[in-house]
Amino acid sequence: MFLTMKKITSIVFGIISIAFVSCGNKQQVSAEQMADSTHFAELTYIEDFYDAGTVHSGEIVKHSFEFKNTGNIPLVIKDIIPSCGCTKVDVTQKTLKPGEKAKLIVEFNSKGWFGSQYKSVTLRTNGVIREKSATLKVNVVQ
Known part of the structure; x- marks a missing residue:
């Protein structure tokens, strides 16, 4: 054919x-x-970097990073991802209405670490930018 x-x-x-x-x-x-x-959630850190200065090995450094929902629909924290197992993390609230603030609490155990350390925590959300990080800097000495 x-x-x-x-x-x-x-x-x-x-x-x-x-x-x-x-x-x-x-x-x-x-x-x-x-x-x-026109309908979106957006995580905005008030502070996304903190220098804790110098600590002795074995000390625990704790800092709270404040953030808010600058969008116009609820922001939902879907996951909290620390860069290291030496870092404990928590948030004070997992769902934020527009304009609401919350805190990301980061606790770093410096035992076994020496020198400049940068420990980041990433929040995965339903926001316009899906993942945003905050970083804790610590100089660990003996």
Whole structure:
């Protein structure tokens, strides 16, 4: 069976038509998503870096990082990810209404560590930027 040039042209035209229709649907979805982009959650740290100075090995350093929801829908903390097992973490609140503040509590056990240490904690949220970190710096001496 041989296809005539007219049949080949019809098939190609049909494929191109389907592609254009599909692209049109994607643009409509994007327009709907853009219309909904006025509703968002956003985690904003009041302070995202803290230098605890110098401590002796074995001391525990504790600091609270304050943050707030600067978006206009509830912010949900989905996960708290410390960069090291030597760091305990907690948050005072896992769901924040727009404008509400909470604290990320970081506790670093310096036992066995020496020199400049940077310990980060990442909060994974439903925010515009899904992951944001705060960092604790400590200089550990004997």
